[in-house]
Every structure is written in C-alpha cells, then in structure tokens.
Amino acid sequence: AQSVTQLDSQVPVFEEAPVELRCNYSSSVSVYLFWYVQYPNQGLQLLLKYLSGSTLVKGINGFEAEFNKSQTSFHLRKPSVHISDTAEYFCAVSRAGGYNKLIFGAGTRLAVHP
Amino acid sequence: EPEVTQTPSHQVTQMGQEVILRCVPISNHLYFYWYRQILGQKVEFLVSFYNNEISEKSEIFDDQFSVERPDGSNFTLKIRSTKLEDSAMYFCASREGRGSYNEQFFGPGTRLTVL
Numbered sequence: 001a002q003s004v005t006q007l008d009s010q011v012p013v014f015e016e017a018p019v020e021l022r023c024n025y026s027s028s029v030s031v032y033l034f035w036y037v038q039y040p041n042q043g044l045q046l047l048l049k050y051l052s053g054s055t056l057v058k059g060i061n062g063f064e065a066e067f068n069k070s071q072t073s074f075h076l077r078k079p080s081v082h083i084s085d086t087a088e089y090f091c092a093v094s095r096a097g098g099y100n101k102l103i104f105g106a107g108t109r110l111a112v113h114p
Numbered sequence: 115e116p117e118v119t120q121t122p123s124h125q126v127t128q129m130g131q132e133v134i135l136r137c138v139p140i141s142n143h144l145y146f147y148w149y150r151q152i153l154g155q156k157v158e159f160l161v162s163f164y165n166n167e168i169s170e171k172s173e174i175f176d177d178q179f180s181v182e183r184p185d186g187s188n189f190t191l192k193i194r195s196t197k198l199e200d201s202a203m204y205f206c207a208s209r210e211g212r213g214s215y216n217e218q219f220f221g222p223g224t225r226l227t228v229l
Contacts, residue, residue: 034217043118049217095167099162099211099216101170
C-alpha cells in the first residue's frame with residue numbers, strides 16, 4: 001500500500017518570496033507522483049507529475065518539484081510566489097503502470113500575503 | 115477545453131434519504147472515478163469504473179454506495195441511505211485511458227450535507 005505525508009498543513013509566505021511545500025511518500029512498489037492544486041470552489045488541477053526519467057519536473061504556473069528516491073520525497077517549489085498562488089496543494093501517489101487510483105496527502109494551504 | 119462537470123454543486127439531505135450525485139466525464143474518456151473529502155481531511159478514493167463495471171473500490175465503498183453509467187455521458191454515485199458521516203465533498207474524475215499514462219481530470223465537486 002502507498003501513503004503520502006504532507007508535513008505542513010499551512011504555509012504563509014509574502015508575495016515574491018520563494019516557497020517549498022513538502023511531501024513524503026511510502027511505498028513498497030514503484031510509484032508515480034503528482035501535485036494538484038485546488039482553488040476555492042474549484043476542482044483539483046494537475047500542477048505536475050513524475051513518471052520516470054529526470055528527477056526535476058517542471059509544471060504549470062512556474063512550479064517545479066524534485067523526486068528524491070532515497071529520501072522518498074517529492075517537494076514542490078516556486079522561486080517567487082504571487083497572490084494568485086493562494087490555494088490548497090495536494091501531493092498524491094499512484095502505483096506505477098496502468099491507470100491506478102490516486103492516494104492523496106492531507107493538503108497544504110498556501111497563503112500568499114502582500 | 116473539455117472538462118468534467120458535476121451536479122448539483124451542493125446537496126442537502128436528511129439522514130436516511132437516498133441521494134444521487136451526477137457527473138459528466140470528458141466525452142472520449144474510458145476510466146471514471148469517485149473520490150470524497152470530508153471537511154478537514156484527506157481526499158480519499160472511493161471507486162473506479164471501467165468498461166461498465168467496478169475495477170476497484172475502497173473499504174469506504176460499502177453496500178450503501180453504488181455507481182452507474184446509465185447512458186453514454188453520465189456517471190452517477192448513489193448513496194442509498196445517507197448517514198451524518200457521509201457529509202463530504204465528492205469529486206468525480208475521468209481519464210482517457212488509452213496508450214501511455216494519462217492524467218485524471220477532476221470535476222469541481224458536489225458538497226453533500228447530511229442533516
């Protein structure tokens with residue numbers, strides 16, 4: 001079975017500052033890793049994913065994440081945040097291969113202040 | 115851009131009543147999912163559906179729950195006799211399911227409130 005831990009439930013940050021949202025996972029098999037974002041009153045939108053290959057993946061809206069197999073981490077980063085990045089961010093994992101279910105972390109609320 | 119839609123956006127029901135949550139997946143997608151998120155908790159997988167049958171379900175998805183694709187466009191989740199603890203946001207998702215890996219697209223959710 002797989003599990004995901006998001007270490008911070010809330011992250012406050014000032015506009016134009018860098019941010020890192022932390023995610024660790026646990027799995028006995030190979031996995032795919034994802035970050036989703038949820039804006040108020042909207043569904044979940046895929047930010048980026050890691051399937052294989054380069055461990056640094058770039059996503060939409062200037063976000064990137066690095067897969068670290070030895071530390072079983074997949075932290076999300078952005079060098080300079082905007083007010084519009086205020087949202088809930090979910091890390092998720094699925095068993096590699098096929099079209100498997102997603103297992104989500106508890107979410108991190110990113111609050112960007114002016 | 116095609117999107118997954120869900121109706122209603124908010125459903126209020128009395129305990130013990132049946133509810134049907136509706137989803138219209140993206141038209142050429144083959145795999146369908148329901149997830150739920152109880153307030154303040156994780157998004158949890160409920161069920162996946164492919165080729166007109168359930169392909170996987172979680173332990174949450176007991177006999178009170180059922181899914182159906184009654185026509186070529188809708189995908190429904192029925193809760194037969196709602197309990198207070200069924201209050202949650204319910205998300206539908208779909209994926210194309212052809213070829214190499216492709217992502218799940220999520221709908222905006224239905225907030226179910228059981229009184």
